[in-house]
Amino acid sequence: MRPLLPLLRLSAAVAVGAVLATATAGCFSNRQNEGATLYQNHCSSCHGEQGEGLRRLIPPVAASDYVARNRAALPCLIRRGMKGDVVVNGIHYNQVMPGHEDLTDSQITNLLNFVQRSWGNQNEPYTVREVSELLQPCHGSDGQ
Template sequence: MKPLKQPVWYLRGLALLGVAVSVGSCFSNRQNEGATLYASHCSNCHGAQGEGLKRLIPPLAGADYLTKNRNGLACLVRKGLQGPLIVNGVDYNQVMPAADSHLTDSQITNILNFVQTSWGNQGEIFTIREVTEQLRACGASDGQ
């Protein structure tokens, strides 16, 4: 029986396709992590569409607070917030619970990036390094 001869380019193409598929699947589990984390940790208060709750809980959709306070957002998520704040000209004064023990630096980065790019928001994307530096500055980095 005569062995089949395949052109070298065909075999290389198949190998490249196999690598591309396997690499793509490595990232698919984390691709929507920000949306998943937001849904499970944030949407109960801030709403599924970031709309907030009337004058009780501030919106995240179209919120000027996100750009005005970018350098403190990671610490706000990790440590929570007590006291007044103004979002889009509206005063809010409810307690936001801390995420001290159940979200890593990486997960906070993914949540912030989801918020920055959802509901019409066009904020600058956070890097994990930027979030970790913010968290170190407020004594809240877990290094993960």
């Protein structure tokens, strides 16, 4: 009877691991595509379905030198918006971009990470902590 005890413990451990893996996968799967969804809902109407922008009116975020060079400013730009001249890929743009006060720090992180890795952008992903810290200068962090 003694040799069955380790086997039962192993079986129980495997069962618990499977339950945790399933539960954990469910937690992450709900947010897995959040960045793409947030982009679609908040950005695509101006910046385009594929980040291509709108002629010389709205700058692209696809293959964008601005996205690559302005990492520290992007969280505040999303939170507070911007107005005034901006140069993207050598072209001047001067339109108002509305801010998105309704997004949490983690949503801004997911949105930025989607843009950072889509349409030819190969930039380093953000962490939520980094975005929260970068939002401090514009008093934009909600701590979420």
